[in-house]
Amino acid sequence: MFHKRIVFQETGLRELKKDYTFVDMHIHSRYSHDSRTHVSAILHKAQKMSIGVAVTDHVRAEGSFEACKQNKVFVIPGIEVNCLENKEILLYFYSVNDLRDFYEKHIEKYIFIKKEGKKRITKIFGTVMVNKTMAEIIDQAEMYNCLKSVAHPYTFPPRRSHLFFNRRKRRNLLNKIDAIEVLNASLPTRANRQAVKWARKSHKAFTAGSDAHMLKEVGESTVAARADNVEDFLEAIRKRTNLVIGEEIKLSTVVKEFMKSQNYKSKIGIRKLEHFEEEVLHESL
Numbered sequence: 001m002f003h004k005r006i007v008f009q010e011t012g013l014r015e016l017k018k019d020y021t022f023v024d025m026h027i028h029s030r031y032s033h034d035s036r037t038h039v040s041a042i043l044h045k046a047q048k049m050s051i052g053v054a055v056t057d058h059v060r061a062e063g064s065f066e067a068c069k070q071n072k073v074f075v076i077p078g079i080e081v082n083c084l085e086n087k088e089i090l091l092y093f094y095s096v097n098d099l100r101d102f103y104e105k106h107i108e109k110y111i112f113i114k115k116e117g118k119k120r121i122t123k124i125f126g127t128v129m130v131n132k133t134m135a136e137i138i139d140q141a142e143m144y145n146c147l148k149s150v151a152h153p154y155t156f157p158p159r160r161s162h163l164f165f166n167r168r169k170r171r172n173l174l175n176k177i178d179a180i181e182v183l184n185a186s187l188p189t190r191a192n193r194q195a196v197k198w199a200r201k202s203h204k205a206f207t208a209g210s211d212a213h214m215l216k217e218v219g220e221s222t223v224a225a226r227a228d229n230v231e232d233f234l235e236a237i238r239k240r241t242n243l244v245i246g247e248e249i250k251l252s253t254v255v256k257e258f259m260k261s262q263n264y265k266s267k268i269g270i271r272k273l274e275h276f277e278e279e280v281l282h283e284s285l
């Protein structure tokens with residue numbers, strides 16, 4: 001058995017849902033440069049699935065604010081921040097007002113798009129980031145009540161970040177981090193298993209999410225906790241009484257959906273598709 005706190009199968013999910021609140025803690029909406037999903041569609045799907053959501057757009061919080069406006073779906077205020085070193089951190093706030101304050105003071109004015117690199121996708125979208133180092137972002141987040149989780153630490157370079165956080169000179173930084181995203185549905189199983197190992201070794205809590213850039217992926221991975229409000233939910237993660245439930249999405253599905261969303265037709269040949277697949281993996285996960 002892999003780890004008893006991680007459930008990779010769908011068995012008994014209905015039973016668990018009676019006692020636990022399920023939340024997909026990593027979702028992108030159209031406020032992210034690489035997604036076109038409307039927040040209303042995410043909420044509608046979440047309601048149908050009886051799960052909660054955290055809309056965590058790349059360096060933007062408007063999607064999260066929009067999700068927080070309603071009260072039909074359980075929402076954790078959140079954001080995914082990409083820093084100057086091109087590494088990402090997921091921040092979950094106990095209150096939407098704190099997210100708003102943090103966003104307005106420390107993020108919004110510092111967003112920029114780095115348009116460089118050889119890859120087609122980087123040229124089209126650019127790399128969206130905040131003009132701050134990871135250390136600055138974490139220190140500023142420390143001023144708020146928020147849970148800090150390393151996003152997909154074993155993703156593909158350049159966003160792969162476990163070595164970055166593991167450097168001796170950044171020990172202080174790693175100490176300030178609460179959790180590690182151990183199940184990201186958009187990654188291969190191997191990358192998630194490595195993330196679990198690292199989280200256990202460094203004594204960090206577990207978070208999970210689909211990293212959905214398309215509606216179809218929403219809900220593929222979730223965190224489940226015995227909680228009915230944001231504070232209790234995030235505290236359950238800190239206390240490590242939460243579960244991580246879900247599975248990885250097949251890469252072919254991710255690519256197909258991505259191409260559909262970009263209006264690509266089936267004309268693209270296999271070789272080109274493979275090339276594209278690699279680009280998608282590097283740039284949009």
Ligand SMILES: [Zn+2]
Pocket residue numbers: 026028080151211285
């Ligand atoms: Zn993401």
